[in-house]
Amino acid sequence: MISILGRLVVLLALLLATIGAVVSFAAAQRNAGGAVARARRLAYAYAVMMALATALMIFALVRHDFSVSYVAQVGSLATPLHITIVSLWSSLDGSILFWGLILGAFTAGSAFHLRRSAPDQLGYMLGSLFVVGIFFTFLIAGPADPFAPTPLPVPTDGPGPNPLLQNHPLMIIHPPMLYLGYVGMSVPFAIAMAALFAGRLDRDWIRALRSWLLVPTGFLTMGVMLGGWWSYEVLGWGGYWAWDPVENASFLPWLTAIAAVHSALVLQRKGTLRAWTVILVIVTFLLTILGTFLTRSGVVNSVHSFTQTPIGPIFLAFLAFCLVGSVVVLAMRMDTLASDPDRETLWTREGAFLINNLLLLVFMFTVLVGTLFPIAAELVRGVKISVGEPYFNRMAIPVSLGLLLLIGIGPALPWGRADNRNVRRALLFPIPAAIGGLLLTFVLGGRSWGVLATGALAGYATWVNLDQGLRLSRRRREDEPWTEAVGEAVRRGARRYGAYLAHLGVIVTFVAIAVSSSYQVAHEATLRPGESMTVAGYHLTFEKVNALSEPHRISERALMRIERNGKNAGMLEPALNRYDSRMEPIGTPAVRTTLGHDLYLSLMNVGTDGSIGLRAIVTPAVVWIWIGVFIIVLGTAICLLPAGLRFSDRRPDALPGVEATA
Amino acid sequence: MNRKVLLLGLLLVAPLLVMLGSGLQHDPHEVVSPLIGRLAPDFTLADLDGRPLALTALRGQPVVVNFWATWCQPCAAENPIFSELARRYAGRARFISVIYQDTPEAIRAYELQRGSWGPALVDPESRTAIRYGVYGVPETFVIDARGVIHEKVTGMVSFEGLTRTLDKALAARNLGEKL
Numbered sequence: 001m002i003s004i005l006g007r008l009v010v011l012l013a014l015l016l017a018t019i020g021a022v023v024s025f026a027a028a029q030r031n032a033g034g035a036v037a038r039a040r041r042l043a044y045a046y047a048v049m050m051a052l053a054t055a056l057m058i059f060a061l062v063r064h065d066f067s068v069s070y071v072a073q074v075g076s077l078a079t080p081l082h083i084t085i086v087s088l089w090s091s092l093d094g095s096i097l098f099w100g101l102i103l104g105a106f107t108a109g110s111a112f113h114l115r116r117s118a119p120d121q122l123g124y125m126l127g128s129l130f131v132v133g134i135f136f137t138f139l140i141a142g143p144a145d146p147f148a149p150t151p152l153p154v155p156t157d158g159p160g161p162n163p164l165l166q167n168h169p170l171m172i173i174h175p176p177m178l179y180l181g182y183v184g185m186s187v188p189f190a191i192a193m194a195a196l197f198a199g200r201l202d203r204d205w206i207r208a209l210r211s212w213l214l215v216p217t218g219f220l221t222m223g224v225m226l227g228g229w230w231s232y233e234v235l236g237w238g239g240y241w242a243w244d245p246v247e248n249a250s251f252l253p254w255l256t257a258i259a260a261v262h263s264a265l266v267l268q269r270k271g272t273l274r275a276w277t278v279i280l281v282i283v284t285f286l287l288t289i290l291g292t293f294l295t296r297s298g299v300v301n302s303v304h305s306f307t308q309t310p311i312g313p314i315f316l317a318f319l320a321f322c323l324v325g326s327v328v329v330l331a332m333r334m335d336t337l338a339s340d341p342d343r344e345t346l347w348t349r350e351g352a353f354l355i356n357n358l359l360l361l362v363f364m365f366t367v368l369v370g371t372l373f374p375i376a377a378e379l380v381r382g383v384k385i386s387v388g389e390p391y392f393n394r395m396a397i398p399v400s401l402g403l404l405l406l407i408g409i410g411p412a413l414p415w416g417r418a419d420n421r422n423v424r425r426a427l428l429f430p431i432p433a434a435i436g437g438l439l440l441t442f443v444l445g446g447r448s449w450g451v452l453a454t455g456a457l458a459g460y461a462t463w464v465n466l467d468q469g470l471r472l473s474r475r476r477r478e479d480e481p482w483t484e485a486v487g488e489a490v491r492r493g494a495r496r497y498g499a500y501l502a503h504l505g506v507i508v509t510f511v512a513i514a515v516s517s518s519y520q521v522a523h524e525a526t527l528r529p530g531e532s533m534t535v536a537g538y539h540l541t542f543e544k545v546n547a548l549s550e551p552h553r554i555s556e557r558a559l560m561r562i563e564r565n566g567k568n569a570g571m572l573e574p575a576l577n578r579y580d581s582r583m584e585p586i587g588t589p590a591v592r593t594t595l596g597h598d599l600y601l602s603l604m605n606v607g608t609d610g611s612i613g614l615r616a617i618v619t620p621a622v623v624w625i626w627i628g629v630f631i632i633v634l635g636t637a638i639c640l641l642p643a644g645l646r647f648s649d650r651r652p653d654a655l656p657g658v659e660a661t662a
Numbered sequence: 663m664n665r666k667v668l669l670l671g672l673l674l675v676a677p678l679l680v681m682l683g684s685g686l687q688h689d690p691h692e693v694v695s696p697l698i699g700r701l702a703p704d705f706t707l708a709d710l711d712g713r714p715l716a717l718t719a720l721r722g723q724p725v726v727v728n729f730w731a732t733w734c735q736p737c738a739a740e741n742p743i744f745s746e747l748a749r750r751y752a753g754r755a756r757f758i759s760v761i762y763q764d765t766p767e768a769i770r771a772y773e774l775q776r777g778s779w780g781p782a783l784v785d786p787e788s789r790t791a792i793r794y795g796v797y798g799v800p801e802t803f804v805i806d807a808r809g810v811i812h813e814k815v816t817g818m819v820s821f822e823g824l825t826r827t828l829d830k831a832l833a834a835r836n837l838g839e840k841l
Contacts (some may be wrong), residue, residue, distance in 0.1 A: 069735070072735060073735055150735075151738060151739065153775045153776070155732065155733070155738075157733065158733060159733040159734065293682065297685075297686060312686045313686060316679070316682055316683060316686060319679070319682070320679050323675040323678070323679065324672070324675060326671075327667070327668060327671030327672055327675055328668065328671075330664075330667055330671060331663055331664045331665070331667040331668035331671060332663050332664070334664055334667055335664055372678075372681065375681055375682065375684070375685040376681055378684075378685070379680075379681055379684040379685070
């Protein structure tokens with residue numbers, strides 16, 4: 001029953017997307033407002049259909065309706081309710097349906113938000129979104145149909161979702177965040193395509209581009225971080241980033257999205273980098289499709305990748321269509337987006353933005369080459385190889401230091417022409433902060449040149465961003481109370497504050513990554529009940545193993561008593577879980593987090609004689625990576641505050657002494 | 663039309679697509695089983711009725727060993743393929759299955775509904791599966807007449823693929839007999 005209904009709804013959505021694409025492009029070409037309004041309503045209807053299809057699937061999952069093939073594939077009577085619901089995205093077919101839901105929401109959301117835009121631009125944008133929609137809805141309707149009926153007889157129970165996904169609550173929010181970022185990149189792409197088709201990237205459309213670029217970039221930032229956090233809390237190897245192809249797939253569009261956010265700013269402010277911004281936005285979208293292809297087709301090997309599926313070739317065809325289509329449209333229409341003449345020197349803020357863009361692109365190409373190299377090697381030499389962490393780290397460290405340097409230098413530099421004296425003063429002024437950062441790092445125990453350089457650059461950048469951020473609130477009128485002045489400044493300069501806050505978040509994250517990856521201490525031991533081990537000031541005593549039987553798994557927990565510097569610090573229970581459908585046990589590490597460091601216990605094995613193999617890792621500053629990213633996302637959200645958006649409407653001279661953009 | 667942009671773009675895009683297309687032909691998950699070309703690990707397992715069956719007793723003809731479970735969808739899809747193969751190669755090759763992480767009751771109910779194409783052997787504590795390096799189900803091993811593992815199929819078998827392998831194994835056996 002649900003199979004039939006679900007398929008019907010999906011087919012209807014496919015029909016709506018197809019009609020929507022035709023209506024949108026036709027209306028855009030005629031610049032007809034009425035017809036574009038109809039296309040807009042089709043976008044809402046499409047979103048409703050995708051929501052309905054998803055609701056039907058969740059209903060089937062919760063009801064354990066094993067006559068629906070996806071439910072038979074991932075459902076199980078023993079699985080708890082909340083995991084049953086999130087198993088919507090635990091396997092290929094369901095995750096594509098979830099993709100469709102988010103795409104529908106973004107299509108409808110952008111259609112509504114930009115409803116007052118010029119008909120041709122809006123029409124082309126909707127048309128482009130519908131084309132993406134057609135492809136994904138087609139996948140749901142045919143090749144990856146989650147509603148397909150199960151071959152008879154219908155099983156009475158299923159295997160349940162992948163055990164790795166059942167192990168941690170982060171799995172409930174990590175995929176949605178990542179999807180919101182990934183799928184959301186369709187909107188700026190569609191806006192960029194519309195600019196090319198219409199041959200116009202005017203003030204309003206630049207603003208639309210920037211807002212709709214910031215939204216998915218914020219989600220993507222969050223999603224990438226949550227992925228690292230999940231892998232840290234679940235996989236049990238004590239790290240948070242392994243340059244796994246799927247991690248890279250989420251990181252690649254993030255790098256170009258960040259580059260685009262910055263070049264869009266220069267565009268908004270100076271009118272330059274027009275075509276460049278459009279290209280960056282298009283590349284970002286193409287990288288999301290490439291990433292999805294890599295993870296869904298089984299071309300690369302990874303913990304995350306879904307197994308061999310028939311959708312590989314279809315996805316490749318869509319990727320080819322998007323790549324070639326983008327190149328052709330760019331070649332045909334790029335000349336219509338001539339930038340305003342640019343006569344600036346390198347030592348200006350625009351110059352810093354440009355270098356930031358280049359560094360991010362170098363970073364992206366490095367990661368891309370490392371990710372695709374195994375495929376190329378197999379094609380050319382017929383050997384299976386994998387590209388390891390050393391390759392990525394060798395490249396990532398200098399580029400990250402370069403970016404950190406720019407976070408300091410960029411905001412310190414003035415826009416436009418500046419005389420050398422001012423530049424020199426602006427750049428030399430924060431040097432004491434750099435020395436302070438260096439000394440602080442040294443005193444806290446930093447010895448490697450990478451960590452010391454990070455400390456110095458972080459000190460410099462923190463000073464500059466705090467100084468720039470606070471500069472607005474300093475300009476209050478004599479009779480105005482401070483509270484009002486700050487409130488007014490935040491309201492007016494939301495985008496500035498957001499940007500500087502995001503920069504501070506990046507600084508925190510970079511420092512935390514440098515410290516945590518340089519000063520990890522790990523120790524392994526085999527312990528019998530009553531025995532103990534010592535690692536980095538911790539005294540760990542193994543008491544016993546508790547076996548816990550749950551409906552969907554059997555969990556063996558090692559009770560560890562923790563003492564730090566002779567004082568009791570509670571218990572930790574690293575576990576090994578055995579799921580019905582898997583032979584290999586899956587570990588759940590136990591983590592004791594403090595602001596300074598994490599104690600991380602990973603249970604390696606439980607012997608028949610009651611002994612355990614335990615891996616204990618002490619890593620400094622890990623928690624600051626998550627905190628730093630939260631700050632970045634908060635900054636991004638502040639950038640999107642309505643006041644900040646409206647603010648850019650005003651001419652800069654309307655507010656004496658205050659720069660319109662940051 | 664900006665020819666420079668077009669040319670540069672296509673020059674970047676074309677090799678990428680060729681490479682990804684070629685990547686589709688390979689399965690990166692595929693790890694060549696170290697068992698291939700070696701003597702198949704022997705086992706003596708009981709079927710659902712408790713009748714023991716030893717692998718060595720089947721020497722002299724190719725044997726297909728399929729690891730499966732009732733909760734596994736691809737296994738269910740394989741069922742008609744094995745039924746047809748068992749019918750076609752009756753008397754020339756043997757088809758047996760080893761149950762992986764499942765209960766005898768579930769298997770009985772399943773076979774009542776879908777029929778059975780060969781003995782389904784119970785594998786206590788997955789010992790045999792471990793010796794064969796089974797990672798997930800379905801996995802299928804083709805053992806030739808001398809008891810050497812000829813091929814391993816991870817995931818669903820294809821009718822044509824298995825036919826080809828079995829024909830090769832049979833031809834090798836006949837050649838061996840002639841020599």
